Amino acid sequence: MWQAFVRWFHKWSSPKWFYTMSQPWSFWLGWAATLIIAVALIWGLMFAPVERLQGNSYRIIFLHVPSAFLSQAIYAAIAVLGLVGLVWKMKLAFFVAKQCIPVGASMALLALITGAIWGKPTWGTWWEWDARLTSMLVLLLLYLGLWALHNAMERPESGDRASAILALVGVVNLPIIKFSVEWWNTLHQPATLKFTEAPPMHVSMLIPFLMAIVGFYLASMAWVLMRTRLEILQRERKSRWVEEELNRFAEGQ
Amino acid sequence: MTFLPLLRSVFRREMQLAYRRRSDLANPLLFFLIVVVLFPLGVTPDMSKLAEMAPGVLWVGALLANLLSLDLLFRSDYEDGSLEQMLLAAVPPTLLVLCKVSAHWLVTGLPLTLLAPLLSVMLGLPGSAIPLLMVSLALGTLCLSLIGSIGAALTVGLRKGGLLLTLLIMPLFVPVIIFGTGAVQAQVAGLPWLAQLAMLAAMTTGSLALAPLLTVAALRIAVGD
Numbered sequence: 001m002w003q004a005f006v007r008w009f010h011k012w013s014s015p016k017w018f019y020t021m022s023q024p025w026s027f028w029l030g031w032a033a034t035l036i037i038a039v040a041l042i043w044g045l046m047f048a049p050v051e052r053l054q055g056n057s058y059r060i061i062f063l064h065v066p067s068a069f070l071s072q073a074i075y076a077a078i079a080v081l082g083l084v085g086l087v088w089k090m091k092l093a094f095f096v097a098k099q100c101i102p103v104g105a106s107m108a109l110l111a112l113i114t115g116a117i118w119g120k121p122t123w124g125t126w127w128e129w130d131a132r133l134t135s136m137l138v139l140l141l142l143y144l145g146l147w148a149l150h151n152a153m154e155r156p157e158s159g160d161r162a163s164a165i166l167a168l169v170g171v172v173n174l175p176i177i178k179f180s181v182e183w184w185n186t187l188h189q190p191a192t193l194k195f196t197e198a199p200p201m202h203v204s205m206l207i208p209f210l211m212a213i214v215g216f217y218l219a220s221m222a223w224v225l226m227r228t229r230l231e232i233l234q235r236e237r238k239s240r241w242v243e244e245e246l247n248r249f250a251e252g253q
Numbered sequence: 254m255t256f257l258p259l260l261r262s263v264f265r266r267e268m269q270l271a272y273r274r275r276s277d278l279a280n281p282l283l284f285f286l287i288v289v290v291l292f293p294l295g296v297t298p299d300m301s302k303l304a305e306m307a308p309g310v311l312w313v314g315a316l317l318a319n320l321l322s323l324d325l326l327f328r329s330d331y332e333d334g335s336l337e338q339m340l341l342a343a344v345p346p347t348l349l350v351l352c353k354v355s356a357h358w359l360v361t362g363l364p365l366t367l368l369a370p371l372l373s374v375m376l377g378l379p380g381s382a383i384p385l386l387m388v389s390l391a392l393g394t395l396c397l398s399l400i401g402s403i404g405a406a407l408t409v410g411l412r413k414g415g416l417l418l419t420l421l422i423m424p425l426f427v428p429v430i431i432f433g434t435g436a437v438q439a440q441v442a443g444l445p446w447l448a449q450l451a452m453l454a455a456m457t458t459g460s461l462a463l464a465p466l467l468t469v470a471a472l473r474i475a476v477g478d
């Protein structure tokens with residue numbers, strides 16, 4: 001049992017194994033995500049009932065909430081992957097962690113943009129120094145910092161380890177940032193613009209909503225897998241199997 | 254405690270180096286002064302409005318001044334190779350980092366704190382708030398130096414590390430500035446301020462325990478290359 005686990009675990013240190021294994025995964029995950037998101041959005045945007053208080057503008061939650069979820073989940077994943085990479089010296093974990101950064105940053109950006117679009121009709125302003133908005137902005141800055149650190153390092157290996165450390169610092173800090181920003185905001189302005197307690201959703205809204213969340217998770221996984229595959233090809237370009245793979249591409253599949 | 258003499262000599266070396274490079278020592282202070290002078294010019298000379306903003310302006314100025322000085326924390330040691338020797342020494346490197354950071358605080362954070370009363374008078378901050386401002390700045394700049402040392406260690410091997418350091422570390426400073434200014438603003442408004450100060454102290458002690466470990470890990474990456 002333990003032996004089997006160790007053997008399974010060791011497989012993950014081989015980028016080549018991951019490259020071959022991830023091809024069907026990225027393909028099917030990508031298609032499943034496209035399908036689920038399409039159904040969720042068509043259902044959510046066209047068929048779900050109008051909300052009593054916010055009218056049609058609430059429909060942006062089908063994009064906003066999943067992207068906000070993912071932006072936080074991906075940061076946590078980067079920290080875990082960074083820890084795995086630092087502790088077990090696993091190259092692959094670093095590759096995945098690196099390619100998670102742009103995906104997570106896009107999710108944070110999407111959450112901010114959709115939030116602003118929703119804020120205009122609901123709060124009457126594009127931007128408000130609300131606790132959640134501010135901590136999402138800080139999260140985006142953390143992502144950009146990680147990416148900048150990767151790009152600044154001359155040797156990609158040290159970029160990997162450096163940004164793993166930064167991600168660990170960030171993940172310890174994120175709850176503190178979130179808490180402090182919430183505290184700061186409630187001190188400065190009374191609860192006029194606070195998110196109201198979400199009333200229990202009707203099933204006809206809840207199902208597309210949950211589908212959108214699942215779809216975003218799958219899409220992010222597929223996206224990260226595809227990016228990681230390219231990262232592997234680039235970083236392992238001096239190994240023989242990558243050369244063969246590239247030749248295969250050059251000869252027209 | 255056999256490594257106490259070594260720590261003492263590292264500390265003495267830091268102070269001596271700081272004393273020999275007096276311009277590096279003065280630059281953050283001048284920067285702090287200029288930021289605070291620019292603020293009324295850019296916003297308003299109205300004293301009552303300035304007084305309202307004073308805790309925030311002073312804190313942002315001190316934070317930026319501290320951030321600018323952090324780039325030099327490990328750089329010269331890295332370039333002349335003494336950093337490598339420190340990591341190889343028989344002393345736990347975390348203690349050496351702690352030694353260097355506290356020396357850094359003594360030559361930047363503390364002078365910034367001592368300069369703050371003068372600048373706060375210029376911004377019209379009520380005199381009764383000045384002692385609390387100084388306590389919060391003294392605690393807060395130590396916390397900034399500790400968190401910043403991680404960023405300084407991560408960027409020490411890079412030629413253009415300064416701006417990158419700012420980008421990496423600034424988001425992590427958010428809680429420090431919130432509780433630092435929060436305490437002073439609460440006192441000005443006549444509200445209880447002990448909770449904010451306690452949070453600031455908690456963050457400082459927390460980073461005192463954790464930051465040196467991460468700084469050492471980051472320094473090992475830089476030296477390993």
